[in-house]
Amino acid sequence: MAANDYDTDLIRVITADHRAVERLFQELESGRGTPQHRRALADRAISELARHAAAEEQFMYPAARQALPDGDEVADHELREHAEAEQVMRELEGLAPTDPGFDQLLSELIRDIRHHVAEEETYLLPRLAEHCSAEHLRELGRKVVAAKGTSRPRSHPERPLLHSGTVIAGRIGDVLSGRTR
Numbered sequence: 001m002a003a004n005d006y007d008t009d010l011i012r013v014i015t016a017d018h019r020a021v022e023r024l025f026q027e028l029e030s031g032r033g034t035p036q037h038r039r040a041l042a043d044r045a046i047s048e049l050a051r052h053a054a055a056e057e058q059f060m061y062p063a064a065r066q067a068l069p070d071g072d073e074v075a076d077h078e079l080r081e082h083a084e085a086e087q088v089m090r091e092l093e094g095l096a097p098t099d100p101g102f103d104q105l106l107s108e109l110i111r112d113i114r115h116h117v118a119e120e121e122t123y124l125l126p127r128l129a130e131h132c133s134a135e136h137l138r139e140l141g142r143k144v145v146a147a148k149g150t151s152r153p154r155s156h157p158e159r160p161l162l163h164s165g166t167v168i169a170g171r172i173g174d175v176l177s178g179r180t181r
Contacts, residue, residue, distance in 0.1 A: 025113070
């Protein structure tokens with residue numbers, strides 16, 4: 001197996017995304033930095049989560065539906081968790097980092113995402129590894145990487161692209177409503 005194939009295995013791609021978001025969460029939880037820095041970190045986490053969710057919904061969950069005996073139940077559960085996280089992200093993006101609710105919503109998002117990641121890594125990903133061929137996992141991983149690379153946020157008419165929270169919330173809404181499929 002070439003190094004490139006190994007690196008694009010779906011399990012590794014999804015797990016690497018989880019670790020990247022966790023590093024952002026840890027920095028946010030440290031409380032260091034200016035409010036603007038914390039806003040930028042939160043927006044970056046939201047951006048990463050939106051791209052990750054879009055790719056999972058486009059490729060990983062359909063694969064789970066096909067490969068797992070209870071795939072429909074599993075995918076539906078994961079989609080409900082994505083919708084719940086989307087709601088928190090939408091609320092979070094509307095708050096200034098100095099707003100007392102900012103840290104509360106951020107903590108809720110972090111808790112929800114950590115729960116989601118734990119479920120995926122202990123339940124869904126190992127089962128996909130069991131039920132899908134190595135080639136299929138590499139193919140799915142390549143598709144996820146490509147989708148994340150082409151999944152660019154839309155610009156918001158009232159705010160510049162630098163404030164990606166609004167942009168990403170729109171992207172999440174597009175994905176969940178099926179406008180990007």
